[in-house]
Amino acid sequence: MKSEPPTSAARLEGFVGPVRGSEPERFSPARSAAATALLEEAADLLVVHLDFGAALQTCDLACRNLAKYSPAEEPAGTFLEVKCSLCIVGIQALAEMDRWQEALSWVLQYYQAPEKLPPKILELCILLYSKMQEPKTILDVVRTWLQDLDNQGLPEYKALAELYLQHVLLPLGCLSEAEELMVGSAVFTEEQQLDALQLISVARQHHTQKHSGSEEVQKxxxxxxxxxxxxxxxxxxxxxxxxxxxxxxxxxxxxxxxxxxxxxxxxxxxxxxxxxxxxxxxxxxxxxxxxxxxxxxxxxxx
Incomplete structure (x- = not known):
């Protein structure tokens, strides 16, 4: 049985400290270093020691502590980057333990709302649930994220929309929604829209042939x-x-x-x-x- 390596006091030192009332404490560079240390420990447990359970526990510990502090004065976005990286390691640990069904709910507990998910995490979830042939699980989450006005201005928006089209909408047969997504978005060029509509047309023909074939077999x-x-x-x-x-x-x-x-x-x-x-x-x-x-x-x- 693998023994869980103890987390050193130095790595938790940045997280220790009283919280004044209900106001979240600011994210200091010391806490940034502690969170980064926990991230490195979780990645080491995942890749080197293959102790997926301990890696997930370390990610949980770091994310819970990060939730106590405000990222208002984080150094160069370190708070958000560390939190995103911890969640990515946690998702990979869940997948290695064949607990991939819990990945989406596990991440949402630290981001509260689907539209707040970072693009990297959303991309990983799309690929994970698509590979496990459960794209329907991620359907509503990605739809909500894409409809958010703030997310539509992100540079990763177009790549995520294309990924959503290929790995979620087309396999599920949501062809009308796929057309609305490509035509109604201003981030795609006319050529990209035509290519996407051609893919949707091919998928519709395949769906129609499959449906008519099943009726013929039944007859x-x-x-x-x-x-x-x-x-x-x-x-x-x-x-x-x-x-x-x-x-x-x-x-x-x-x-x-x-x-x-x-x-x-x-x-x-x-x-x-x-x-x-x-x-x-x-x-x-x-x-x-x-x-x-x-x-x-x-x-x-x-």
Whole structure:
């Protein structure tokens, strides 16, 4: 069993300190160094020691402590960069432990809202859930992120929109939404929009062919079932006729014929929904019906 390496007091030193009231404490360079140290430790546990559980715990510890402080005076965006890197390591640890289903919810607990997710984390989540053939899980989150006005001004917006189109919308068959995304966004050039619309058109044709193919297979299976029912009915008629010939050959001819006719009518009445391609069998039933009426009327006069 792997023993979890203890976190040194020096690495937590930057996180220790009283919080004045409910106001979050500012993010000092000492805390930045402590967070970076925890990030390095988590990455080392993930890549070198392959201790994925310990790596996830280290990321949790660092993210919880970062949530106590305000990034108002962070040095050159270190606060956001460290937090994003910790979440990326945590997602990779969850994937290695086959707990990839928890990745999205685990990240959202530290960013609260989908539109606040960094582009790098969102890109990793799209690729992860697409690879695991669960793109529907990320659908609403990415849609909310792309609709946010602040995110539309980011340089990563176009790449994420293309990734969303290829790995989420097209596999899920959300073709109308894909068209609205490409045509309604000003970040794409006319050439890029035409290329995307061509991909959407190909996907729509494939979807239509697949749908029509499934209907054709269902129709063929129904016809095959009808043919099997027809053959079974013919086989049953033959067996009943053989039975009638063997057991009633000693009776008078009229009674034998009447018994055979009655058995045939019983077989025809037994199947309430016979297959439609039985014209000659229906004609045979009409002939048997007329013969039965003639014979019954003849018996009445005897």
């Amino acid at each position: 063929l299976s129904q016809e095959d079932a009808s043919s099997k029912t027809f053959l079974s009915l013919l086989l049953l008629l033959r067996r009943l006729w053989d039975f009638t010939v063997r057991h009633f050959s000693s009776l008078p001819f009229k009674k034998s014929l009447l018994t055979a006719l009655i058995l045939c009518f019983l077989v025809l009445r037994f199947d309430r929904a016979p297959p439609f391609p039985l014209p000659f069998l229906c004609r045979l039933a009409q002939i048997f019906h007329r013969l039965r009426e003639v014979m019954i009327s003849h018996f009445w006069f005897l």
